[in-house]
Amino acid sequence: MENKIKNSWKKGFYKDIEKQPEKIFRDVNKELPEFVKLLKKIKAKNVLDLGCGTGKHLVSLVKCDFRVFGFDLIDKVIKIAEDWLKKEGLKADLSVGDIYKKLPYEDNFFDGVISTKALHHGTVDQIKKLVKELERIMKPGGILMVEVPRKKKGYERFKGEHKEIETGTLVPISGSEKDVPHHIFSSRKELVDLFSNYKVLGIVLSGNANRKNHCTLFGKLK
Numbered sequence: 001m002e003n004k005i006k007n008s009w010k011k012g013f014y015k016d017i018e019k020q021p022e023k024i025f026r027d028v029n030k031e032l033p034e035f036v037k038l039l040k041k042i043k044a045k046n047v048l049d050l051g052c053g054t055g056k057h058l059v060s061l062v063k064c065d066f067r068v069f070g071f072d073l074i075d076k077v078i079k080i081a082e083d084w085l086k087k088e089g090l091k092a093d094l095s096v097g098d099i100y101k102k103l104p105y106e107d108n109f110f111d112g113v114i115s116t117k118a119l120h121h122g123t124v125d126q127i128k129k130l131v132k133e134l135e136r137i138m139k140p141g142g143i144l145m146v147e148v149p150r151k152k153k154g155y156e157r158f159k160g161e162h163k164e165i166e167t168g169t170l171v172p173i174s175g176s177e178k179d180v181p182h183h184i185f186s187s188r189k190e191l192v193d194l195f196s197n198y199k200v201l202g203i204v205l206s207g208n209a210n211r212k213n214h215c216t217l218f219g220k221l222k
Helices: 002-011 032-041 058-063 075-088 124-137 151-158 188-194
Strands: 046-050 067-072 093-096 110-116 138-149 162-166 169-172 198-208 211-221
Touching: 032 058, 032 110, 032 138, 032 211, 046 058, 058 067, 058 075, 067 075, 075 093, 110 124, 124 138, 124 188, 188 198, 188 211
Parallel strands: 046 067, 046 110, 067 093, 110 138
Antiparallel strands: 138 211, 162 169, 198 211
16 A cells, blocks of 8 residues: 555656656645644754655645655655755755654654645555554654545545545545545544544644645643
């Protein structure tokens, strides 16, 4: 499954990214300043960007003087992130791997974790196991920021061109994200229940311009 998804990302969404540099800068979560504010409040040091992609949030977080770690499935985009950081004269610890396997970090290591448009690319069981991993690697009191798709917008996006492998988990059968699972959270309650070991600090709608097709959760590990 990992190789199938990896190949799909490489052949689809990231295929021509070198020819479309604007992809690197788009879709920066507008709630990032709030995440930084919460991190500063707890005097955070180590911060992980899980599913960091080309580095759109990495660069901003490094500039805020955090020690930043980035983790992504695709080596190609990690290389782009490395080049971007180098161009800016910045440093971060970047790794390639599968977010649904054991993460290569010590227990209670991170003061903060951000994951935007990444955590939902798995089955419900995989996502639940990932959340347990986040609880393992985060310090109690650590700040979490997670962005996932909304139910209505998630279903509208694929317009029937998908198969539903379990309740709420869609796999597109065509397009740039063919074969990549997308779990669509059915309600605020489902999201809150998933992060039951976090104190939820807020959930806001997010997305581009008027397309509020995602929601962003802020939490604090109990």
